[in-house]
Amino acid sequence: MRAPAPSTRGRAATPIGSGHGAAHRYPVAIMTEDRAEAPQVPDKPSLDGLEAKWDAAWAASGVYAFDRTAPREQVFSIDTPPPTVSGNLHMGSVFGYVQTDAVARYQRMAGRDVFYPMGWDDNGLPTERRAQNYFGVHCDPSLAYDPDFTPPAKEGLDAEGKKIKRTLACSRRNFVELCIELITADEVVFETTWRRIGLSVDWTLLYQTISDDSRAASQRGFLRNLARGEAYQAEAPTLWDVSFSTAVAQAELEDRERPGAYHRLAFHRTDDAGTPTGEDVFIETTRPELLAACVALVAHPDDGRYQPLFGETVATPVFGVRVPVVAHELAEPDKGSGIAMICTFGDTTDVTWWRELELPTRAIIARNGRIRTETPDWITAAGPDAVTAYEAIAGKTVFGAKEQMVELLTAGGELSGEPKPITHPVKFYEKGDKPLEIVTSRQWYFRNGGRDPGLREMFAKRGTELEWIPEHMRHRYQHWVDGLNGDWLVSRQRFFGVPIPVWYALDADGEPDHDRVLVPDESALPVDPSSDTPPGYEASQRGVPGGFVGEADVLDTWATSSLTPQIACGWGRDDDLFTRTFPMDLRPQGPEIIRTWLFDTVVRAHFEHGTLPWKRATINGWILDPDRKKMSKSMGNVVTPIALLERYGTDAVRYWSTSARPGTDTAFDEGQIKIGRRLAIKLLNASRFALNSGATEPDPALVSAPLDRALLTRLADVVAAATRAFDAFDYARALEVTEAFFWDFCNDYLELVKGRAYGNRDDTETGDATTAAATASARATLAIALDTVLRLFAPFVPFVTEEVWSWWRPGSVHAAAWPAGEPAAWPVDADDAVLAVAAEVLGAIRHAKSDAKVSMKSPVTTVTVTDAPERCAALERARADVTDAGVVTDLVIDAAAPRADTGSAIEVTLDHTG
C-alpha cells in the first residue's frame, strides 16, 4: 500500500517558494529511490521574514485565486466586511478577520472553491472628516467647481508646517476629488497593512464602496426599490445632527448619559376670555429653551390631578402663548409633576404625541442647531412682550438659549425653585459629539417593516431562516426587528457618498415638484444628478422653470454597504459570477452591526432577490479593550496590532485570535500571543528534528511498531475532532485539539522514538532483530504525523506551516488537501494504550529523576513497573523505546493487579550509578 498523495489542487500546483518543492518531484521520484531527495532544512530555522516571503510567493502563485469555473455547489463564498479605510489597523479587526480566515482556509483545503473578496469601505462620513482635517477644507455645495483649487493644507498642516485652524470652503466636486485623492493613497498603504495579517483573500477581487461599480449597484438597487414602492420620500420630523448638518437613522443612534436639570415652570390657567385666573400648572422640563416651541401640555388620561384641565388652554410662561392640555397614555404620572410640555420637537416622544394628537408644528430650532432668527408668527400673535422675549434667544445655541430662558423665567417669577441637576440619557449620532435635534425635512426612506407589521413579520422570519453562529446572536436581530419604530431613513445631506440618482421636475415658477421624480436609465449608472441630465431634458434646463433640478442628497453609507453581497458577486455586472456565488455562504461580522449592516443586507436581498443574502452569519466577540485596564495610559504602552505583529510575528497574533471561541468576548492577552510565537518556533524545531531524522517518506505501509500505530490512532482521532469542529465553524476547538496533540507528540512520542528513528540502536544489546524495519516505521510515522499536523495547523499559522512545508513537500500547504480522509489508510489499532502507558512510564521516570534532582539524561539501572496485566502487555510492546528514552538499563515489568491505593502502579526504582 502506498501513501495517498496529498492531493495538490490543479490550479495551485505551481511550485512556490525559492527553488525547491517542485511539484513534479512527488510522488513519482520518492517511490523510485531509497529515500526522497533530501529535504532542505535550514540549520537555524527562524520566523523572521516569513511574512514578506510568503505573502509575495502567494501573490505570485495565485494560491488563493477564485476559480470562476467552479459550479455553485463547490463554491464557498464569504461576504467579508469591508473595513473603513482609516490608515491604521485595529486590534478588533485583526481578531475578527483572522477567525474568518481560518474558516476560509479550512474550506479551501477541504476542497471548496473559496470566493473570498476584500473590500474597502471608503464612502461616507469618516472619509469626509479625514479629508477635512487632512486638507483643511470643508464642502460648501453652493460653490462652483474650481479646477485650479489648491487645498490649504497637507496632513493637517499649512504651508509653514503649522496646524491649520480654520478650514477653507470648496465646491462639492472639489471636495469629492480631495476625498478620492486621500483614499487612493491610503488604500495602497492599507492593503499592505492588511496583507500583513495573512488573510487568504483573493486580492484581485478587491472592491471599493465608492467605485463606479459600487455606485452603479447602489443606485440600481435604489431605483429598483423606488419602482417597487419600497423607497419613498416624505416630509417628516427627522433626527438631525447639527454639527454634521445631516439627518441620521435610527440605527445610527446611541444614548449617552449627560448632565441636565429639571426646571419647574409655571403655566397659567386662563378663563374663557384668555385672562389669567391666577392658578398655575407646574411642569418639569430639562429643555426650557424649547418653551417657545411648546404646543400643548400632556398628562395621563387617568391622572385625577389633571383631568379637570383636559380641554382647557393654558398660557405658557414668558411668551403667553395659549396651548391646550391634552391626555395621552404615554404620559407618566410619576415622572416629574406628571404633566409634561410637548414641544416640536424636544424628543421622539414629542414626535409621537405630535403625530397622534395632531398638534401643530412650531419648530424653533434651525438645522445649524441654533434658535431660528426670524420671529415665528405664533410668537408675534402673542404680543410684543413675547416678541421681545423671543428676540432674546433668537440665533443663540441651544445652550445659550437655555441660559437666557432661565433668566427670563426667573425675572418673571415663573421658575419655581432651583433647577434640580440630574443625569439622563441623551440621543447622539454615534459619530457625533452634540446631542441630536429633531427637525422637519423632506427625506428618502426605505421600507423596513418599521411601519408595517406584516413586513416586519417577514423580516423576523428571515432572521429565523438564517443560521447564526453562535446561536444566541439571533436574539439581537430579533430584538432589533421587534423594536423598529420607523422606516429606514437613507438620505444624507453629505457630499462624499453615492448620489441619490433622481431629479425633480421644476414647475412654472421654478419650484421643484417632488412628486415628479425623474429617474435615469439603468444603463446610464452611475449618475450624479448634480452634473448629469435626466432623460428627456437638456443640460440647459437645469434650474430653470419647467426644467429640472438634481437631488442634492447622497445615500446613507449603509444603503450601499447593505449590498456588499451583490457588489462582490457581480450583480448586474457579471451574471455568470453572480450565479456561482450568490446567495453567499458566510457573513462574518461584529455583534454591534447586526442592527445595521446585517439587518439592512437582509432587507435589500429580500426585496431584490426574494432570498436571504447568505446561509449563515458568524458573529465574532468583543476584545475587551486594554485601555480599560490600568496599564496602558499611565504606562504609556498602548498596544497596536502592527507593533505586535512586528514583535511576535503574524502567526503568533493569529494564534491568539483563533484561540478565542466564536462569538465569545476575549480579554486582550499578550501572554497568549507569546504562546503563539512559541508554538510557531516549536513547529520549526520539531519539524527540523523529524526531517533530519530521516522522516521524509509518509508511507503508512512502513508503519509497523506498536507505539507508532498507537500514535497514528491518536492522530486519527485528532483529525476527526478538528474536522468536526471546523464543520461547525468552531475553529478554536480545532486549534485546541491539534495543539494538544502536537505538544504531546513533541514531549512524549518524539522522545520515545528519537533513538529508534536515528537508527542508532544497538542490535546486540536490545536483541531486536528487526531494527531496520523499526527505524523505517518510526521515520514513516514521524513523516505522516508532521505532514498531517502541518496541514491541521495551516489555517491558523499559515506562515510557519508554509515555511516548513516548503522544506520537503510540493506546492503550497494551503492548496493541500485537508487530511480528513487519510487516516483511513493508516494502520490504526483499536486503541492507543501502548503510547499512553509508555508515556506514563516515561513520565514516572522523569518524575523520579526530577525528585532526585538529576539530569533527565542520567542513566538508570533498574525501573520496576507493577501494573495490570493488559497495561503491562502494552508496555512490553514499547519496551525498547521506553528504556531508550529513559536511559534505563533494566526495565522490570511486573504484571499484577494494580495496587488498591494508587489504582495503577507504576513504581520506579531509581538505581543510577553516576
Next chain:
RNA sequence: GGGCGUAUGGCUCAGAUGGUUAGAGCGCUGCCUUCACACGGCAGAGGUCCCAGGUUCGAGUCCUGGUACGCCCACCA
C-alpha cells in the same frame, strides 16, 4: 424598565447529552547548561467551580431566585 451573554486556581481560558481524586497555558517555585528547540525540558505548589435554595443515588454541569460585570434595546418631561 426589557433582552442577551459572562461569572471555574494570581492571570487568560477549556469543561457535548449531570457520574471516578475539576483540566490547560501563562505566572510562581524547584530542578535539568539534554546532541530539534534555553524563544528549551522535567516536576511542584495553587481551586468554597459568584451566592442562596431546589431536583437527583450523585451538579461546575439541570431548575428557581439573587449578586456582579459586559453588550443590545427602550418615549431624553
